[in-house]
Amino acid sequence: MGYEASVLRRATQRLEAGRKRRAEELERRRARIYAQLPRVAQIDRELRKTILQIIAASLRDGSNPVPAIQVIRDENLDLQAERATLLEQNGYPADALDEHPACAKCNDTGWVGAEMCECLKQLCTEEQIKELSKLLDLGEQSFDTFSLDYYSSLPWKGESLTPRENMEFIYEVCLNYAQKFGKFYFHNLFLTGAPGLGKTFLSACIARTVSENGFSVVYDTAVNIFARFEEQKFARDRAEAGEARDETRRYLGCDLLILDDLGSELTTPFVQSALYTLVNTRLTADKQTVISSNLSMGQVRERYTPQIASRLEGEYRVLPFYGEDIRLQRKQRL
Incomplete structure (x- = not known):
């Protein structure tokens, strides 16, 4: 099955708008938490600095940085645990600073491989019904x-x-x-x-x-x-x-x-x-x-x-x- 180009375009725009809105909400939440809890901001800087170093080294070697990043994350478990504790003690979920896509299946891309994800299909259906309603x-x-x-x-x-x-x-x-x-x-x-x-x-x-x-x-x-x-x-x-x-x-x-x-x-x-x-x-x-x-x-x-x-x-x-x-x-x- 194939949707009209105009229907797919409007549905994709809505998907992108939702993704952008969630990203902006995360940034506002991060700024608020960093201002309230400077130690959380410091922990995140330390984690990012270590990961960036690993990525740079992997790129120089021409190797895949993902395994190395995972190792660093495992080594930084104490920092991650400290951050989670600080967030929870101040009324935030432990994952308050993590990205949460609306659709875990496609990570808000609208596609799973070459297949259209159900979330994008639903948006296409809604846009198509709007078109028909005219x-x-x-x-x-x-x-x-x-x-x-x-x-x-x-x-x-x-x-x-x-x-x-x-x-x-x-x-x-x-x-x-x-x-x-x-x-x-x-x-x-x-x-x-x-x-x-x-x-x-x-x-x-x-x-x-x-x-x-x-x-x-x-x-x-x-x-x-x-x-x-x-x-x-x-x-x-x-x-x-x-x-x-x-x-x-x-x-x-x-x-x-x-x-x-x-x-x-x-x-x-x-x-x-x-x-x-x-x-x-x-x-x-x-x-x-x-x-x-x-x-x-x-x-x-x-x-x-x-x-x-x-x-x-x-x-x-x-x-x-x-x-x-x-x-x-x-x-x-x-």
Whole structure:
């Protein structure tokens, strides 16, 4: 999995800021203790002086200074014990002057070898959710707050399931898709139905859960996505073209892309080509996608090329939403 460069950059900046803040706090504490306990300051100077001498000698010899430093530390146990006693007698922990990283696993670097540490992953997740929240209302959008109350238990014309029975099934599919992301039977979802039936809400629920589980998630509307593809191809300004190229790479490379409101864009030959590239590239790379649209699959076949329609029908689990508009129901209940 890979996070967007902007998300990783902000998370790394937060990690560095925390490390700097702790270092500054340690320096202030050290200055305070040294002023209060001059003997502690003297002991530290003696310890540092001895260690520096060993390092200098090791560098001259071309040897590794670490074993020698450990020997000196062992030899200076009496000084260390005296320092610990002085600190404890004056109400400080024995290790009050030692560095304490927030994450002992990576020592606050964010990486364990070539692997991203869990502490940096958590920061990336938080930054990613902030990014998603700019486009999706993630404040209360979660599977726990999803309600079936707006879906009727009465038969729906032309359907074998009532709206509530249908939504119970769709809810379970979306919940399992998000919680078992990458391991669930369905890799791609196509949410189809009239406006106001919960497609965007469930998309937001999926985005939140998948993101919280440490995967990279990008959400955007069809109009914005195809505009970025167009800018990449036709922009005359090099900076704009570069920015658009970075955006399209996000769409193609993220673990989960949520493409909202397919069909709202002006369907030109270029858009047809961009959509095919997007869908086919992600399928080939085994990247997962959730698409929501007001279009039925019949309308998808009429609007897009056979190659696109075939991939959407064959590689996506189509989930049809039907029932009464939830927004209108809420308005009537006010």
